Amino acid sequence: MTKISIITINYNDLVGLEKTFNSVVGQSNTDFEYIVIDGGSTDGSKEFLEQNSDKLAYWISEKDSGVYNAMNKGIKAAKGDYIMFLNSRDFLIDTTIIDKVGKDLDGSTAIYYGNLIYSLNGVNTQLWSPPDTLSFTYFLSDSLPHPSSFIKRELFDTHFYYSEHFKIVSDWEFFIYCICKMNASYKHLDYVISNFDNSGMSSVKENLIKIDTEKQQVFEKHFPLFLEDIKVLKDGNSQRFKQYQAIKSNKFKFTLLKGLMSLLLLFQPKVKMKRYITKI
Structure with missing residues (x-):
């Protein structure tokens, strides 16, 4: 049976960590491993993990160089066939979702992605349902949020781990590279997977310029022959x-x-x- 590794990244967010933790360990199907990477929190998160270490396959609390450094630590520790990132404050939509997803993950596809609900300060704001067919044009303005995506573990070893010099777009870079350049297979799971807290770095208006700058660097690195075409596509969007x-x-x-x-x-x-x- 295909095994899932669920990875949670946390830093000084004990309340969010508890919410995420409870949604994971409360699943009816427990045939998955749960990993928590904490960035050396001082708000009681470390003590919470120590008290619940018996429910974790792996956990660590130490300083890191950023979100993607922490996510890469989780990938390296993971032993599952597929990886899902469910960071602090995000939570699985109900107690049966891993059982439902597990029946759809047959190992034949590189990336599975489902629907999710965006929330802000605990209030649901939007249902997000991605298209069944993905394209380069789609990724110009959108991505696959990690709380509803299941990525084959071997993709990271075959291609690359998250770029730690980027602050915001490394998960987007991974998806657009694997799907649009390396033709990785994908499948849409047309049901809600999780609730995504929409107050992270990529959702802050002040970071929009940073996002555009980092995306341009990705285009120059992976798609240098299409820079002029990208300008036209952006105009079209x-x-x-x-x-x-x-x-x-x-x-x-x-x-x-x-x-x-x-x-x-x-x-x-x-x-x-x-x-x-x-x-x-």
């Missing part, structure tokens, strides 16, 4: 383009828009088209 599509669906508005564009083009210098001739 922009709010302005979506507005254009909405106008296009209305015959009267689209006719009016074309008229305005024709008028503006009268004052636009003509663009010379380059011609490429191949000699035989």
Whole structure:
């Protein structure tokens, strides 16, 4: 039977750790291993782990260099076929979910991903349901949240562990590289897996510039031949383009828009088209 390793990353969040811990150890199917990587907390988290060490396959409490350093420690300690990250404050949607997921993980697919509920300060805000078919365009603006994803353990050894020099996008980098460049197989599990606390680093508005900078570095590293194409795809994903599509669906508005564009083009210098001739 396929075995799952559930990994929780925690730092000075005892309340969140207890919530996550209880949702995991309370599962009806206990045929999985549970790992907790604590970053040297001083709020009682370490003592909580000591008191509940009998329910953990592995745990450690020591300083780390960041979230992805901690996640990599968890991967290295994991012995399961698939890895799931359920960090402090995130929790499994009910007590039967691991039993349900375990029946779907037959080992034939590299990445399984399900639905989740976003919450903020304990209040459910949004149901997130990803598409069945993933694409490069999809990953330009979205990702697969780790609390609803199950990643084949061997993918990390075959390709790479999470990049520790990034602060926010390393899990996104892993998914876009494996799926869009290495053609890793994937499957959507169309049911809710977990509740995701939407107050982390990637959800803070002040970090949006950092996210764009790190994503650009990923594109330059893994997809250097497609940088110009990525700019076009980003334009296609922009709010302005979506507005254009909405106008296009209305015959009267689209006719009016074309008229305005024709008028503006009268004052636009003509663009010379380059011609490429191949000699035989």
